[in-house]
Amino acid sequence: MPFRPIEAEKRSDAAARQIELLILRGILRPGERLPAEREMAETMQISRPSVREAVAQLQDAGLLAARPGAGIFVAEVMGHGFSPALRHLFRRHPEAVFDYLDFRRDLEGQAAERAAAEGSETDLKVIATLLARMEEAHASARPEDEARLDAEFHMAIVEAGHNVILLHMMRSMFDLLREGVFYNRAVIFAREATRDSLLAQHRSINAAIQRRDAAAARQAAVAHLEYVRAALEADFAARSHEDIARLRLEQETQRSQPRG
Known part of the structure; x- marks a missing residue:
């Protein structure tokens, strides 16, 4: 039979997938700061270690980046x-x-x-x-x-x-x-x-x-x-014409000066 056992998903994997989808769908944008670890844990109803593990996964994948003293940000991958x-x-x-x-x-x-x-x-x-x-x-x-x-x-x-x-x-x-x-x-x-x-x-x-x-x-x-x-x-075109006009003016100015 083609069926296989269904494995329970780790909470950190589920959290990582949720953050990935927010990035994929453009809801979390490059350069945007993630909420604090405590806030994400409360919102997703998981432990802080699970959030930490999810964030670490996405940092390893290059989707999130830590800025010392500032927090975790969506990586500027598209730039x-x-x-x-x-x-x-x-x-x-x-x-x-x-x-x-x-x-x-x-x-x-x-x-x-x-x-x-x-x-x-x-x-x-x-x-x-x-x-x-x-x-x-x-x-x-x-x-x-x-x-x-x-x-x-x-x-x-x-x-x-x-x-x-x-x-x-x-x-x-x-x-x-x-x-x-x-x-x-x-x-x-x-x-x-x-x-x-x-x-x-x-x-x-x-x-x-x-x-x-x-x-x-x-x-x-x-x-x-x-x-x-x-x-x-x-x-x-206007800038090009102005550059040409300035060159002509410089040339005419030089022609009008008496030659020694």
Whole structure:
């Protein structure tokens, strides 16, 4: 017969599996601190030694990391998905910026579609809440907060699709963006007119998701990333033109100087 005896699971193994699932599903995020050992033991209704053993298992697996005097944290595993050499290469070549945006356009269009079709009512409330916070930051002229909330809004859409592979892939992409590997988000949020357009685009994405129009959600997400791409292309072109104009001015200044 194909049946085998069922073995009782150790409490520490069950605790480790529960923490693993929280990391896998993006509920515990890279860099996030775990509760104190006592609190976890009380919440999971197991002994502190069992919690300690579970944490040790996950540290050995590279999913948790101890910081002396600070506690236990979810390891920054996704931040190392790209080697330092590759991140440096991305920074040096603008074409990587546009390939990055094309990649995001394709995957975030899919993510918005999935969120509209498969997101729970709570998922949709999270997305709407983040949009409301973006609107508040926009009204208060806080572009740095607005830029941060922009990333959180997009990640909430990805999370609403409940695809853990897409979730961790996109989180890795946003980590690189947060580090300034591809471009400085402040460039996008520097102009008030651009910020107005971005907020309107985010409203369109949210509206489509809230009414569960999957096709419109995909279309709105794609249009948003295409706008960001065009804005960056214009900024790159303007800087290039300014550099050329400065060279011309320097040359004309030298020509106008009397020669001895």
